[in-house]
Amino acid sequence: MGCFGFLKAMMFVFNGIIFLAGAGILGVGIWVKVDSGSIFSFLGKIEGAPDEFNQVINVGYLLIATGLLLLIIGFLGCFGAIHESKCMLMLFFIIVLAVFIAQVAGAVVILVFRPLANEMFTKLGKAALQNIKKDFGKNPDTTGLWNTTMTTLKCCGFYNSSDFTDSPYYVNNINHYPPQCCPGLVSSCDQSAAESAPRVSGCFPKIREMIDSNTMVIVTVGLGVAVLEICAMAVSMILCSKIKSRED
Numbered sequence: 066m067g068c069f070g071f072l073k074a075m076m077f078v079f080n081g082i083i084f085l086a087g088a089g090i091l092g093v094g095i096w097v098k099v100d101s102g103s104i105f106s107f108l109g110k111i112e113g114a115p116d117e118f119n120q121v122i123n124v125g126y127l128l129i130a131t132g133l134l135l136l137i138i139g140f141l142g143c144f145g146a147i148h149e150s151k152c153m154l155m156l157f158f159i160i161v162l163a164v165f166i167a168q169v170a171g172a173v174v175i176l177v178f179r180p181l182a183n184e185m186f187t188k189l190g191k192a193a194l195q196n197i198k199k200d201f202g203k204n205p206d207t208t209g210l211w212n213t214t215m216t217t218l219k220c221c222g223f224y225n226s227s228d229f230t231d232s233p234y235y236v237n238n239i240n241h242y243p244p245q246c247c248p249g250l251v252s253s254c255d256q257s258a259a260e261s262a263p264r265v266s267g268c269f270p271k272i273r274e275m276i277d278s279n280t281m282v283i284v285t286v287g288l289g290v291a292v293l294e295i296c297a298m299a300v301s302m303i304l305c306s307k308i309k310s311r312e313d
Contacts, residue, residue: 073146080142087135094128158301165294193223202234220268221246
């Protein structure tokens with residue numbers, strides 16, 4: 066296999082992986098939008114949530130758009146290399162270049178506006194506390210969504226168990242907290258039980274911890290994707306040049 070054949074094979078394999086990744090991301094995006102009980106839908110229904118957060122919960126649409134874009138890129142790269150189509154390879158190059166520029170711009174925006182994210186989550190916290198104290202134990206939808214979230218993430222309240230104080234659940238259950246706040250205890254979860262039980266963090270600190278602990282992984286993956294995009298653009302241009310020289 067010559068250099069030209071090797072480049073074609075690498076282009077096919079690489080873009081085949083991109084195509085499969087796009088299909089996976091598209092599936093996740095559709096699942097997020099269809100699953101009305103997802104955490105994103107839940108947070109979007111919190112009364113008083115900051116307006117900025119309404120954009121964040123549209124992550125399902127973002128995943129769908131990203132998946133479709135990756136499917137198109139993978140298709141153009143694979144078939145452009147197999148059929149030695151300069152048009153498809155050039156279109157592949159243009160799309161990947163646009164994605165690369167968008168990624169750089171997005172990284173800059175995140176760095177510049179990161180302090181605003183803390184303010185947004187502070188507003189969300191106030192709205193979530195109001196939601197708990199007003200509807201938890203009275204509104205079946207709110208109660209079910211909070212219970213599902215706490216059970217899944219193994220957390221208690223937005224910040225801690227005291228968030229449930231004076232809520233309908235707390236009042237109707239003789240000053241007791243939800244059982245998720247007292248893991249491993251068979252008895253009822255009152256204040257003393259919650260204090261003696263293994264400490265359960267709030268859902269918000271749990272989510273922030275998950276994000277912070279995976280920041281380095283996200284950055285590494287982002288840099289790796291950027292390098293692969295540069296290599297893909299370089300290979301597509303080399304193939305275009307080779308195809309043109311062969312045609313001449």
